[in-house]
Amino acid sequence: MKIIITGGAGFIGSALVRHLVRDRNWHVANVDKLTYAANVESLKSVSREPSHRFFPADICDAAAMDAIFSDVEPDAVIHLAAETHVDRSINGSAEFIKTNVVGTHVLLEAARRYWSNLDDAARNRFRFLHVSTDEVFGTLPPGNFFTESTAYDPRSPYSASKAASDHLANAWYSTYGLPTITTNCSNNYGPYQFPEKLIPLIILNALEGKPLPIYGDGRQVRDWLYVDDHVKALTRVVEHGRVGETYNIGGRAPIENVTVVRHICEALDALCPSPRPRRDLIVHVEDRPGHDRRYAIDPTKIESELGWRAEQSFAAGITTTVQWYLDNEWWWRPLRDGVYSGSRLGLLTPE
Numbered sequence: 001m002k003i004i005i006t007g008g009a010g011f012i013g014s015a016l017v018r019h020l021v022r023d024r025n026w027h028v029a030n031v032d033k034l035t036y037a038a039n040v041e042s043l044k045s046v047s048r049e050p051s052h053r054f055f056p057a058d059i060c061d062a063a064a065m066d067a068i069f070s071d072v073e074p075d076a077v078i079h080l081a082a083e084t085h086v087d088r089s090i091n092g093s094a095e096f097i098k099t100n101v102v103g104t105h106v107l108l109e110a111a112r113r114y115w116s117n118l119d120d121a122a123r124n125r126f127r128f129l130h131v132s133t134d135e136v137f138g139t140l141p142p143g144n145f146f147t148e149s150t151a152y153d154p155r156s157p158y159s160a161s162k163a164a165s166d167h168l169a170n171a172w173y174s175t176y177g178l179p180t181i182t183t184n185c186s187n188n189y190g191p192y193q194f195p196e197k198l199i200p201l202i203i204l205n206a207l208e209g210k211p212l213p214i215y216g217d218g219r220q221v222r223d224w225l226y227v228d229d230h231v232k233a234l235t236r237v238v239e240h241g242r243v244g245e246t247y248n249i250g251g252r253a254p255i256e257n258v259t260v261v262r263h264i265c266e267a268l269d270a271l272c273p274s275p276r277p278r279r280d281l282i283v284h285v286e287d288r289p290g291h292d293r294r295y296a297i298d299p300t301k302i303e304s305e306l307g308w309r310a311e312q313s314f315a316a317g318i319t320t321t322v323q324w325y326l327d328n329e330w331w332w333r334p335l336r337d338g339v340y341s342g343s344r345l346g347l348l349t350p351e
């Protein structure tokens with residue numbers, strides 16, 4: 001299998017690339033512009049593998065995308081490249097529209113040009129998997145779950161840009177027959193996640209005895225999925241999913257943010273004892289504008305149709321993740337010491 005992965009130097013993309021190269025022996029063309037969120041160190045374990053080729057390119061660059069399709073001649077594309085941090089989208093939405101909407105359009109068109117010149121057998125085999133988020137559905141009333149037929153109601157610049165890209169992928173299937181599939185996944189966590197996102201931020205602040213910021217009352221519910229489970233779901237969908245369909249991916253683990261933070265504190269206290277319980281560091285900060293209250297996925301379709309199910313429990317996944325950050329300071333220290341700034345959470349900026 002020859003595959004183009006976009007965004008393969010990011011959090012989920014790099015986990016996918018490591019899995020496909022190491023465990024599946026697929027030939028991966030990794031296309032990434034290397035924004036602040038990318039880290040080539042996350043690809044260290046595969047960088048010397050002949051089955052992994054890295055293309056530093058912007059998905060908005062049509063000529064570059066055409067050249068990569070001609071060079072690689074892929075059987076499939078898994079498209080993850082995106083601007084992904086909601087807080088950043090609130091402060092500056094332009095990059096989100098550019099990459100997530102315009103970039104997805106450029107990539108779909110490059111894929112269509114390539115695909116339309118294939119012979120019949122190759123055209124039938126080709127897949128374009130568009131990777132998206134459950135945030136496109138907006139917020140849920142207590143006790144409810146998103147299904148594949150939930151109406152779109154994006155409420156942040158990030159989720160609006162992802163919603164637009166989902167519609168483009170679906171339209172390219174309906175209008176041109178390009179064999180697209182879309183997945184909408186819940187919040188991911190795990191090793192190699194950029195330390196501006198909630199779980200690594202809390203782990204590293206707690207480790208350094210810094211405040212643990214929680215938006216508002218912290219009772220917002222997110223449905224957490226361990227990143228390797230997401231990667232296995234994407235692999236299953238690209239191999240066996242039905243074209244023109246969407247699949248929701250979630251771990252059946254809806255949890256309030258404040259509970260997530262307490263779990264992390266307990267895991268850290270157990271793995272790396274400190275004189276004071278880490279939960280004492282929790283501070284509630286002003287809530288994010290338009291902050292959705294509840295996201296929760298009903299993954300019945302992917303479970304029953306494709307036989308995928310999340311394997312990692314939240315408690316086990318958090319312990320593994322905390323241990324990984326304890327063991328891999330070489331990876332996160334340079335990011336922590338300088339790269340990220342500009343978040344609404346002033347607490348993110350190193351003191």
Ligand code: NAD
Nearest residue numbers: 007009010011012033034035037038058059081082187188
């Ligand atoms: P990330 O921010 O860690 O990585 C994104 C990657 O895309 C980076 O390596 C970046 O350099 C690259 N990129 C950005 N703009 C680009 C451009 N114009 N051209 C080429 N490369 C570009 O993101 P992530 O958390 O790994 O998310 C990956 C995908 O999965 C995104 O599409 C996101 O919407 C989706 N998703 C994420 C989550 C989550 O919880 N992280 C949940 C559901 C869906």
